Amino acid sequence: MAEVGEDATAGEEAQREGADIYNEEGVIRASFLAHIGAAIADRDTVTLKRDVSDLHQSELGDLLEALMPDQRRALVDLMGADFDFSALTEVDEAIRMEIVDAMPNAQIAQAVQELDSDDAVYILEDLDEADQEEILAQLPFTERIRLRRSLDYPEETAGRRMQTEFVAVPPFWTVGQTIDYMREDQNLPENFYQIFVIDPTFKLLGAVDLDRILRTQRAVKIEEVMHETRHAIPATMDQEEAAREFEQYDLLSAAVVDENERLVGVLTIDDVVDVIQQEAEEDLLRMGGVGDEELSDTVRATSRSRTPWLLVNLGTAFLSASVIGLFDATIEQMVALAVLMPIVASMGGNAGTQTMTVTVRALATRDLDIYNAGRIIRREAAVGLINGVVFAILIGLVAGLWFQNPGLGAVIALAMVINMMAAALGGILIPLLLDKFGADPAIASSVFVTMVTDVIGFFSFLGLASLWFGLG
Amino acid sequence: MAEVGEDATAGEEAQREGADIYNEEGVIRASFLAHIGAAIADRDTVTLKRDVSDLHQSELGDLLEALMPDQRRALVDLMGADFDFSALTEVDEAIRMEIVDAMPNAQIAQAVQELDSDDAVYILEDLDEADQEEILAQLPFTERIRLRRSLDYPEETAGRRMQTEFVAVPPFWTVGQTIDYMREDQNLPENFYQIFVIDPTFKLLGAVDLDRILRTQRAVKIEEVMHETRHAIPATMDQEEAAREFEQYDLLSAAVVDENERLVGVLTIDDVVDVIQQEAEEDLLRMGGVGDEELSDTVRATSRSRTPWLLVNLGTAFLSASVIGLFDATIEQMVALAVLMPIVASMGGNAGTQTMTVTVRALATRDLDIYNAGRIIRREAAVGLINGVVFAILIGLVAGLWFQNPGLGAVIALAMVINMMAAALGGILIPLLLDKFGADPAIASSVFVTMVTDVIGFFSFLGLASLWFGLG
Numbered sequence: 001m002a003e004v005g006e007d008a009t010a011g012e013e014a015q016r017e018g019a020d021i022y023n024e025e026g027v028i029r030a031s032f033l034a035h036i037g038a039a040i041a042d043r044d045t046v047t048l049k050r051d052v053s054d055l056h057q058s059e060l061g062d063l064l065e066a067l068m069p070d071q072r073r074a075l076v077d078l079m080g081a082d083f084d085f086s087a088l089t090e091v092d093e094a095i096r097m098e099i100v101d102a103m104p105n106a107q108i109a110q111a112v113q114e115l116d117s118d119d120a121v122y123i124l125e126d127l128d129e130a131d132q133e134e135i136l137a138q139l140p141f142t143e144r145i146r147l148r149r150s151l152d153y154p155e156e157t158a159g160r161r162m163q164t165e166f167v168a169v170p171p172f173w174t175v176g177q178t179i180d181y182m183r184e185d186q187n188l189p190e191n192f193y194q195i196f197v198i199d200p201t202f203k204l205l206g207a208v209d210l211d212r213i214l215r216t217q218r219a220v221k222i223e224e225v226m227h228e229t230r231h232a233i234p235a236t237m238d239q240e241e242a243a244r245e246f247e248q249y250d251l252l253s254a255a256v257v258d259e260n261e262r263l264v265g266v267l268t269i270d271d272v273v274d275v276i277q278q279e280a281e282e283d284l285l286r287m288g289g290v291g292d293e294e295l296s297d298t299v300r301a302t303s304r305s306r307t308p309w310l311l312v313n314l315g316t317a318f319l320s321a322s323v324i325g326l327f328d329a330t331i332e333q334m335v336a337l338a339v340l341m342p343i344v345a346s347m348g349g350n351a352g353t354q355t356m357t358v359t360v361r362a363l364a365t366r367d368l369d370i371y372n373a374g375r376i377i378r379r380e381a382a383v384g385l386i387n388g389v390v391f392a393i394l395i396g397l398v399a400g401l402w403f404q405n406p407g408l409g410a411v412i413a414l415a416m417v418i419n420m421m422a423a424a425l426g427g428i429l430i431p432l433l434l435d436k437f438g439a440d441p442a443i444a445s446s447v448f449v450t451m452v453t454d455v456i457g458f459f460s461f462l463g464l465a466s467l468w469f470g471l472g
Numbered sequence: 473m474a475e476v477g478e479d480a481t482a483g484e485e486a487q488r489e490g491a492d493i494y495n496e497e498g499v500i501r502a503s504f505l506a507h508i509g510a511a512i513a514d515r516d517t518v519t520l521k522r523d524v525s526d527l528h529q530s531e532l533g534d535l536l537e538a539l540m541p542d543q544r545r546a547l548v549d550l551m552g553a554d555f556d557f558s559a560l561t562e563v564d565e566a567i568r569m570e571i572v573d574a575m576p577n578a579q580i581a582q583a584v585q586e587l588d589s590d591d592a593v594y595i596l597e598d599l600d601e602a603d604q605e606e607i608l609a610q611l612p613f614t615e616r617i618r619l620r621r622s623l624d625y626p627e628e629t630a631g632r633r634m635q636t637e638f639v640a641v642p643p644f645w646t647v648g649q650t651i652d653y654m655r656e657d658q659n660l661p662e663n664f665y666q667i668f669v670i671d672p673t674f675k676l677l678g679a680v681d682l683d684r685i686l687r688t689q690r691a692v693k694i695e696e697v698m699h700e701t702r703h704a705i706p707a708t709m710d711q712e713e714a715a716r717e718f719e720q721y722d723l724l725s726a727a728v729v730d731e732n733e734r735l736v737g738v739l740t741i742d743d744v745v746d747v748i749q750q751e752a753e754e755d756l757l758r759m760g761g762v763g764d765e766e767l768s769d770t771v772r773a774t775s776r777s778r779t780p781w782l783l784v785n786l787g788t789a790f791l792s793a794s795v796i797g798l799f800d801a802t803i804e805q806m807v808a809l810a811v812l813m814p815i816v817a818s819m820g821g822n823a824g825t826q827t828m829t830v831t832v833r834a835l836a837t838r839d840l841d842i843y844n845a846g847r848i849i850r851r852e853a854a855v856g857l858i859n860g861v862v863f864a865i866l867i868g869l870v871a872g873l874w875f876q877n878p879g880l881g882a883v884i885a886l887a888m889v890i891n892m893m894a895a896a897l898g899g900i901l902i903p904l905l906l907d908k909f910g911a912d913p914a915i916a917s918s919v920f921v922t923m924v925t926d927v928i929g930f931f932s933f934l935g936l937a938s939l940w941f942g943l944g
Binding site for chain 1 (some may be wrong): 497498499500502505528530531532538539546564603619653654660663664665681682683684685686687688689716718719720721722724740742744745746748749752753755756757759760761762765767770771772774778779782783785786788789790792793794796799800801803804808809812813814815817818819822823825826828832833834837838839840841842843844848851854855859860862863866867870921922924930
């Protein structure tokens with residue numbers, strides 16, 4: 001019975017600490033995980049319902065990610081109707097699909113009805129067409145219409161991310177009428193931050209923040225306190241652009257309208273925070289030469305998704321090699337050149353990456369535009385020249401002393417200045433050009449910048465050496 | 473008079489389009505900028521007040537960034553009391569300091585009083601101690617106390633970012649009393665999303681969302697509708713950690729409490745969105761070998777801030793060179809090795825960067841933890857082996873054909889497999905180890921990973937060649 005005793009302790013501990021299931025590092029406590037694992041193994045639904053039902057959806061999501069695959073499915077089964085399906089919006093796509101694929105469509109349909117429409121769409125959109133249809137067919141009419149409308153908008157648009165539950169009132173209502181309506185209506189969304197004002201055709205007229213309503217006398221008409229919604233979001237707007245509107249205007253929620261300016265949903269800041277995180281993550285991964293990869297991806301999916309980038313790099317590596325090949329006779333006569341040449345290329349690559357990183361980020365945040373591009377290009381060129389000269393002197397001295405050959409020091413120093421300037425200009429002009437021609441600078445800049453610094457680094461160093469020493 | 477005519481047109485155009493001062497690419501329209509520039513040159517305060525006063529603070533911030541330095545200062549002067557100082561929270565630090573430094577402290581004190589406390593702190597915190605004190609001394613008592621309390625918390629904490637204006641009521645008030653209080657009190661914050669419940673000593677008891685108040689009958693007591701604030705943020709909590717709480721629990725605003733659990737302020741989602749952006753930006757820049765750099769930095773500041781990273785890279789580049797130096801005799805006998813060796817290093821560097829990027833990001837989002845580290849390490853090793861073998865075959869064939877030397881193809885293929893495995897393991901273990909020892913993996917991983925792939929790439933290729941061909 002020692003095991004049961006231990007379980008009880010872990011459970012009590014979790015409760016005593018106000019369900020803080022994380023340790024100081026923000027990782028789920030091993031004791032809590034063992035406790036849940038044991039309850040799953042024992043099929044102990046009483047314990048599970050007690051200790052899992054109260055978790056926030058994101059905590060449940062973290063728990064799911066920490067469990068083994070068959071534990072996950074067992075947990076969903078054992079919890080039954082007590083399982084909070086919104087947790088599936090908090091886990092990796094691979095884990096979500098693994099859980100959803102194991103569920104019969106009827107059960108998914110049941111679960112989806114409990115969710116806010118945006119969460120329901122998030123889960124449904126990854127299913128194949130046939131399953132989607134089967135699930136939608138089992139939903140009540142209004143729910144089905146709402147979800148289908150969201151799903152009809154393209155992926156990654158505001159229409160896909162919006163919540164179709166909202167509060168809307170006519171402009172001639174008074175504040176008092178509005179408050180009374182909210183006190184009585186049982187069908188209000190779970191949370192809302194503003195009330196929209198619409199005409200009889202659902203055309204959006206404005207919005208009122210809740211704090212405005214609370215501060216206003218009951219007799220005042222809604223149209224007197226509403227503000228124009230300058231930032232209504234078209235349903236077809238890209239989610240990234242919508243996120244930028246939220247950021248720029250510090251919005252908490254925004255009306256989503258169709259092509260006729262009719263209110264179809266509301267986009268809230270919590271979804272936008274996820275979009276911002278996701279976009280920042282995409283930029284970072286792309287600059288590292290990784291696509292839309294997730295930690296839960298399989299070996300096969302990972303190795304396949306990384307191959308294209310490695311292939312491109314292979315092409316540029318052979319290009320650099322062929323530049324070196326031009327000087328094979330030179331190298332044969334002075335092997336020190338082979339020893340030193342990677343230094344020139346590597347320093348250039350590094351400096352180019354620095355400039356490129358700043359440029360790509362500034363383009364993403366729209367901080368770099370036609371008004372400052374000229375100034376920034378001049379600044380980068382100046383930085384390249386200064387750092388080029390500083391490091392040229394340093395490297396020239398070390399190389400000259402190492403090989404007891406002052407001429408070699410002079411050659412590498414000169415090559416260094418050339419390559420650092422090339423790095424600076426490549427680092428800023430390549431992303432700018434890619435952006436101008438509609439390519440994503442985060443994806444493609446890295447490979448072109450290192451191509452430039454490798455090719456120019458090898459060519460300038462070996463070429464100068466061949467001239468200086470009359471070799472080759 | 474043609475110029476005046478043109479100005480009027482641009483101004484009217486800006487107004488007609490609902491003050492959309494941006495073009496389709498999200499950049500400020502050239503016509504609007506020219507119009508404002510001309511008005512500044514003419515010292516035409518009427519036009520400026522008409523066309524600039526209505527801008528949102530972030531629009532005004534973008535306008536400031538697009539103007540020339542002396543235009544910025546002139547605009548602030550000409551606008552006088554109509555200038556919205558909250559725009560200064562939306563511009564680069566260098567531009568903010570440039571504007572603030574040109575203002576007399578009395579004028580700053582005047583401006584600061586108009587701002588929300590969090591914006592005021594944002595502007596004051598960058599000033600030197602003496603100026604801060606002089607400005608604070610000119611503020612009314614309560615304002616001074618509030619700002620000083622925020623400024624007393626360390627930089628980048630919740631206490632620094634919080635707003636000290638909030639609505640708090642006792643638990644025994646009814647919903648009706650609370651609404652009446654809000655209707656009458658003129659000193660409410662400009663916007664608020666929840667009401668806090670406190671005891672007479674300001675100890676935080678709970679919170680009520682505004683929609684909950686609106687749905688509840690007037691006679692109900694606040695304590696019956698309030699929810700426990702499980703996510704009260706200690707004022708000393710790091711802003712990044714606070715942002716993570718907001719993200720995890722989808723918070724809109726959260727109470728900030730001092731060490732005695734007393735309510736001292738409120739942190740709102742719009743500040744948190746900025747923190748999230750900033751942290752994502754920091755990670756990206758650090759991985760690119762750039763520090764806390766801004767686009768408006770000078771040449772000198774930029775070149776200085778990039779030097780440390782280049783110095784470290786210089787060290788590792790000389791290390792790689794010395795590895796090559798071990799095999800100079802080998803290279804002398806077979807110069808094709810010098811031509812091909814950068815390919816092995818470059819492919820390894822690329823694969824290592826891919827793995828490292830995924831690892832650094834997963835560590836930042838806490839998706840990588842002790843529960844999946846083992847699995848991820850095994851996955852990366854497998855991906856390294858598979859991609860190593862695939863590219864080894866490809867490179868071996870090309871190299872063998874290029875130099876008409878099958879043995880050379882075999883050697884580079886073997887070196888490739890070794891280096892791709894090293895890249896995979898280095899790419900995941902180096903960030904994990906740095907993280908374990910408390911270093912920021914985003915900063916330091918890149919240099920160590922490429923050091924590993926360069927050294928192992930050169931050593932394995934040249935070493936294997938020297939064995940295979942019996943050279944050196």
